[in-house]
Amino acid sequence: MAALILPHHGIVPTIDKTAFIAPNAAIIGDVEIGAESSIWFSCTLRGDVNVIRVGKRTNIQDGTILHVQSYGLGCYVGDDVTVGHAALLHACTLEDRSFVGMQACVMDGAVVETHAMVAAGSLVTPGKRVPAGQLW
Known part of the structure; x- marks a missing residue:
C-alpha cells in the first residue's frame, strides 16, 4: 500500500526523497515536504486552494490534518x-x-513562534500569536 499522493489542478506534491510518508497518508496538490520529515498514518495534507510547506526534520504525527484558505x-x-x-x-x-x-487546533492566520508550545487539546483562535518560548 502506497501513500495517496495526488495532483490538484495540475500541481503535484513535492516530497524530498529522505522524507517518510506513511502508506495511508494523503498528500494533495501544492504541498512541499522537506528532507528527513515524517508524515505518519492517516494524515491529510490538502493544498487544494493554497500552499502547504513542511520544513526539514519535522514530525507530523498520526491523524493530523493540514489545510489552507483560498x-x-x-x-x-x-x-x-x-x-x-x-x-x-x-x-x-x-x-x-x-x-x-x-x-x-491552530486556526487561520495564527502563528506559533520559535520554541513555543501549544498544549494538547488547545485551541489557538484565528490571528493569534503564541510568543516564542511560551506555552499556550
Missing part, C-alpha cells in the same frame, strides 16, 4: 517541528522548533 493564507510548518496526533493546522504558521500537542 484568500491568501497557506499553511507553513518550519524545520524541527513536532505536531502531535490528531491535530488540526488550518492556514497557520508554525515557526522552527515549535510544538503542537495532540488534538490541538
Whole structure:
C-alpha cells in the first residue's frame, strides 16, 4: 500500500526523497515536504486552494490534518517541528522548533513562534500569536 499522493489542478506534491510518508497518508496538490520529515498514518495534507510547506526534520504525527484558505493564507510548518496526533493546522504558521500537542487546533492566520508550545487539546483562535518560548 502506497501513500495517496495526488495532483490538484495540475500541481503535484513535492516530497524530498529522505522524507517518510506513511502508506495511508494523503498528500494533495501544492504541498512541499522537506528532507528527513515524517508524515505518519492517516494524515491529510490538502493544498487544494493554497500552499502547504513542511520544513526539514519535522514530525507530523498520526491523524493530523493540514489545510489552507483560498484568500491568501497557506499553511507553513518550519524545520524541527513536532505536531502531535490528531491535530488540526488550518492556514497557520508554525515557526522552527515549535510544538503542537495532540488534538490541538491552530486556526487561520495564527502563528506559533520559535520554541513555543501549544498544549494538547488547545485551541489557538484565528490571528493569534503564541510568543516564542511560551506555552499556550
